[in-house]
Amino acid sequence: MPKRTDLLVIGAGPYAYSAAACARANGIETHIVGHSMAFWQEQMPAEMFLRSGPDWHLDADGNYTFEAYFADREMRPEDFDPIPISVFIDYAEWFRQHMSLEVDERLVTDLTKPNGAFVATMDDGSTITAEKVVAVPGASYFANFPRWYTNVPSPLRSHTSELVSFENLAAARVVIIGGRQSAYEWAALLCDHGAEQVHVVHRHPTPQFAKVSWAFVNPYIDQTLAQRGWWRRLPASEQQRISGEFWRVGRLTLEPWLVPRLATKVVTSHPDCTVVDVTPEHQAVRLQLSDLSTLTADHVIFACGYKTDLSRIPYLHSVSHQVSTTDGFPDLTEGFETSLAGLHVIGFASTRDFGPFYGFTKGCPSSARIAVDELMRSAA
Structure with missing residues (x-):
């Protein structure tokens, strides 16, 4: 060496x-x-x-x-x-x-x-x-977490980057916090492995599932190569516009091949919701949502990005x-x-x-x- x-x-x-x-x-x-x-x-x-x-x-x-x-x-x-x-x-x-x-x-x-x-x-x-x-x-x-995540007992919580095997969650009640691609792909994987219930909780509306083209990124990469410091020189309004486009295509529109794997009897979405209270129970945790509903989970997955x-x-x-x-x-x-x-x-x-x-x-x-x-x- x-x-x-x-x-x-x-x-x-x-x-x-x-x-x-x-x-x-x-x-x-x-x-x-x-x-x-x-x-x-x-x-x-x-x-x-x-x-x-x-x-x-x-x-x-x-x-x-x-x-x-x-x-x-x-x-x-x-x-x-x-x-x-x-x-x-x-x-x-x-x-x-x-x-x-x-x-x-x-x-x-x-x-x-x-x-x-x-x-x-x-x-x-x-x-x-x-x-x-x-x-x-x-x-x-x-790895990003909401402020309240430590209220969930450590054995009952994972970030998506920590949970890559799902066999131990067969027949489990799972709550996923987040509503982007990773949240719904982990929900699909949980269905594939026999989870009993999967609740997906997120602050924004339910995303669309549609085929998207990522070609819109190409001219931005080209501009970055053509002009040193291109992104930083853009007006804040233009940066926000491009970031908004990226958010709509890359975050609020998810892949359609997920849909057949999201079993309707297993997966429930909770759009426009946040967790407002967490109560540990015996080998489980109870989550109260902002819409006044309550979920009981054997495991909580944080699909909150980075x-x-x-x-x-x-x-x-x-x-x-x-x-x-x-x-x-x-x-x-x-x-x-x-x-x-x-x-x-x-x-x-x-x-x-x-x-x-x-x-x-x-x-x-x-x-x-x-x-x-x-x-x-x-x-x-």
């Missing part, structure tokens, strides 16, 4: 793969650390499907794309609609192999910058020194006083660099400064290109 490298990529998921491959293709000595595709393999259900299609990929140069993977595997994309998560995981491994990316499976426990270079302390006590760092904090650090808070990243604690943040997000330059020179952050934590698209794999190739261009610019 190297003791020194030009670029250390912390993380081993899609954004990390894209950035590392792009950096290496541009002659930057790069070392990747982290568990390969850990979030996708360990914190997403194996029976899950993607909302995106084969046009979303990882290669900034556009060669080793998802479509190229299908062709190489002699598979027809139309036979995988929707795309099983296992297929994308296999594509990521195919991409890694074709790009000759070696992943150091150790984890970073601490990052410092004592004398102009970064020093990453690994979980085995060894260190790696790097001139630059690209950090890709996994979404699991940012909220960036850089202070939750353990390996950044030693440099946190040098990294400026706003509302938990790192303040990033037009090249994804933080206020700590040489430390770049891409992926979900970059969405405030680059737009909501960068919380999805659609943003992988463009973020890699922008970050690597910045690395090369600063090295020139």
